[in-house]
Amino acid sequence: MPPLGLAGLLTPPMCVVCRSGCGRALPLCADCVGELNLAPVIRKSPPPGISEVVSCAPHEGVARALLAAFKFRGLTGLAPLIAGYMADLVGSGPCGQILVPVPAAPGRKRWRGFDPAGELAREIVRADSGFTLADDLLVRRGRGSQRGRRREARLAAPPSIESTGVSPACGFPPPAVSGPSAGCRGGTATLVDDVLTTGGTLTACAGALAGAGIGPVSAVTFTRRL
Ligand SMILES: [Zn+2]
Structure with a gap:
C-alpha cells in the first residue's frame, strides 16, 4: 500500500473493496478474502x-x-497481493520461464503513472525466483488503450505490438542461437496481463515474440471476462 502517513495510523484500516473494517496485515476484509479464494480458476480457450x-x-x-482499486485508484501497494495469486498459478501451470508483461499504451502509462502489467510481473518474479523478468522485449506502438472499445472493435483492430529482439534483462538472445527453442532459458515465455478480454492483445504479443524466435508462449492474467 502507499504510505499511510499519520492519518493512516490514527484511522482503522478499511477493506479496499467493501470499505468495512479489516486488519492491518491485508488490505481486504475476511469476507472479501473468502470470496476471492473461492473464485474459480479459469483454464480454457487460449487465444490464437x-x-x-x-x-x-x-x-x-x-x-x-x-x-x-489497483489500476484506477493508483493503489500500487496492492500489486504484491494480486501477483501472489498469479504466482501460485504460473508456478504450477504455464511453461514459460521468462515473464513478459503485456506493454501498456505509452499514453496510458503516462496518464496512470505506472504500468499495471509491469508491476504485476515484477511482483510475480519477487514471489517466485524461478522466473526472470523480460520487460524490455515488447513495445506497443500507435493506438492507445483497448479499454472502453467494443469487443468487435478490439478484435478488428488489435494493438500494434513489436518485439525489440533483445532483452538484456533476461539475456536474450543467448550467445549461440540454434533454433526457436534456444531463446531465453529454453525459448518459452509467459505473458503477464491484468485482465483478459478478447485475447487480441495476447495474440499480438505472441506473434511479436514468435518473430523474435521465442515460443511457445503461454499467459497468465488476474481476471478474465467471460
Ligand atoms: Zn471487504
Whole structure:
C-alpha cells in the first residue's frame, strides 16, 4: 500500500473493496478474502498463438473491484497481493520461464503513472525466483488503450505490438542461437496481463515474440471476462 502517513495510523484500516473494517496485515476484509479464494480458476480457450492461458478469477465481484482499486485508484501497494495469486498459478501451470508483461499504451502509462502489467510481473518474479523478468522485449506502438472499445472493435483492430529482439534483462538472445527453442532459458515465455478480454492483445504479443524466435508462449492474467 502507499504510505499511510499519520492519518493512516490514527484511522482503522478499511477493506479496499467493501470499505468495512479489516486488519492491518491485508488490505481486504475476511469476507472479501473468502470470496476471492473461492473464485474459480479459469483454464480454457487460449487465444490464437497462446499455448496455454490461466486466469485467477472471472472479471467480476471482489477480483474485479480489487483490480480496479489497483489500476484506477493508483493503489500500487496492492500489486504484491494480486501477483501472489498469479504466482501460485504460473508456478504450477504455464511453461514459460521468462515473464513478459503485456506493454501498456505509452499514453496510458503516462496518464496512470505506472504500468499495471509491469508491476504485476515484477511482483510475480519477487514471489517466485524461478522466473526472470523480460520487460524490455515488447513495445506497443500507435493506438492507445483497448479499454472502453467494443469487443468487435478490439478484435478488428488489435494493438500494434513489436518485439525489440533483445532483452538484456533476461539475456536474450543467448550467445549461440540454434533454433526457436534456444531463446531465453529454453525459448518459452509467459505473458503477464491484468485482465483478459478478447485475447487480441495476447495474440499480438505472441506473434511479436514468435518473430523474435521465442515460443511457445503461454499467459497468465488476474481476471478474465467471460
Ligand atoms: Zn471487504
